[in-house]
Amino acid sequence: MKTIILVGGGHSHLHCLKKRIKHLDDNVKWVLISPSRYQYYSGMFSGYTEGIYSLEETRIDLERLCENAECEFVERTVLSIDPDQQHLLTDKGDIFTYDFVSFDIGSRNDSLKIEGLHERNLPIKPNYRFPEQIEKLHNSRKTVFIGGGAASIEMALSLQAWKVDNGFKDHLVTVVHSSPLLEKAGSHSSKKITGLTLSKGVELHQGRVEKVDETRVYADDGTSIDYDEVIFLGGPKAPPLFGSSILPTDEKGFLLVNSYLQSVEYPNVFGTGDCATLKDFPDIPKNGVTAVRQGPVLWKNLNGAAANGTIIPFEPQERYLAIMSVGDKRGFLTYGSFSLVSGWAWRLKNWIDVRFVRRYGG
Known part of the structure; x- marks a missing residue:
């Protein structure tokens, strides 16, 4: 039996877990390792800050989602990876062995270039x-x-x-x-x-x-x-995990992956979302839009790799719609160089965000 370990509960991994509910495969063992039972949806950070959403409305219960997907849930933080031995070490001292591993752990909001910031940020x-x-x-x-x-x-x-x-x-x-x-x-x-x-x-x-x-x-x-x-x-700043490993990274410390979302040197190591940089498209924004679009490709490729089957490339889009909340239930919508501020833009964002959480939390 092959073992696929998902590290982190980011957007791409949520998609994989939801797909597995409908496509169970007894020949593959799935494990999710995350430092918290709850994954808070970044798209609702601003709404929670403003007092529009309750805490429960902004989060996804990873343990429950894993139970539905017949995926083992482990509440731990991965501290290091040995890609040669295919081992993961957690903060509790556990060692997990994998056939395939995927990282969707997000990024840090910090900067070591600013003197004194790290201690006070x-x-x-x-x-x-x-x-x-x-x-x-x-x-x-x-x-x-x-x-x-x-x-x-x-x-x-x-x-x-x-x-x-x-x-x-x-x-x-x-x-x-x-x-x-x-x-x-x-x-x-x-x-x-x-x-x-x-x-x-x-x-x-x-x-x-x-x-x-x-x-x-x-x-x-x-x-x-x-x-x-x-x-x-x-x-976004790179998480420290990859800097302490032998996995290839870009110059900023993000996991370097190819168009198939695989490490450029270790094809059984995958990375998506903010924590990874596509070698052929290094300037793609590290945001939720990219991570969501990588989810279906990751699902296809993890299953394809486990079955020695077909994998497909991720194809970035040049433009995408973005909406940020600007307070008082109004949104600032941008598409390329076009932008507008309106109440309906916020309502669209709210519909997208609420629907996202319900899809994975329901």
């Missing part, structure tokens, strides 16, 4: 940390977000909306960004989201953060900003 990834950290943001009188991308702006606007709704108008929410907001969406969208963010009362400071101490964030222009909580959302 509020980590919401891995996402099982998310609920307790949002409570700290709600209580913070002065919050600084580092980063000018969608994740930082969305969380800042959602937190600001919660502050206003709950009477904390004296609390300050600041975003420090080294490049224009949503720069990759084009200048028109960047100007639009900048104006919207300022109109909501979020303070913006363009500069590169160089240092963080116990009370202040220091930018490269000499400015310093007081904070109670500081959170880095300046782009």
Whole structure:
């Protein structure tokens, strides 16, 4: 009997578990290893922060999903992998042996390049940390977000909306960004989201953060900003797992995979989502859209590899629809260089997000 181990409860692995419910195969043993029984859906982070969703509405019960899929669930954190011996070591000292292993463990919101940040940053990834950290943001009188991308702006606007709704108008929410907001969406969208963010009362400071101490964030222009909580959302950072292994990675430490989602040197090791970089398409965004689209390919390839059968390549799409919540149940929709702000955009996002969680949690 072949053993397939899924490490992490990310989007691609959720798809595999759901497919297995309808396609059980007694010739393959499936195991899911995750540090928490619950997988919190990142698409609803902003809505939970704003107070729109309850905690239960944002999470998927991995143990129950595994039970339905006849997949063994192990609540552990994988600390290291030996791809030659095909062993995984967990934080409890367990050693698991696999025929095929797949990693969908997400990324870190941290940066070792900023002096002092690691010791003071509020980590919401891995996402099982998310609920307790949002409570700290709600209580913070002065919050600084580092980063000018969608994740930082969305969380800042959602937190600001919660502050206003709950009477904390004296609390300050600041975003420090080294490049224009949503720069990759084009200048028109960047100007639009900048104006919207300022109109909501979020303070913006363009500069590169160089240092963080116990009370202040220091930018490269000499400015310093007081904070109670500081959170880095300046782009995904590689999880430490691959850096401590002999698995090939890209220059940033993400698992390097080919178009079949396999490690470029170990074909029985797969990687999807934020934790992996496609060798032939290194600039594909590390976001939920990519991870969701990789799910069906991963399912096909894990089963194909286990049966010595056919595997298929993942084909990235050049453009994709993205919607971020900007507070007060309004969404900022982008598609290529096109963008708009509307209530129906948020309703569409809400429909997509609620449907996603119900698909895997029901």
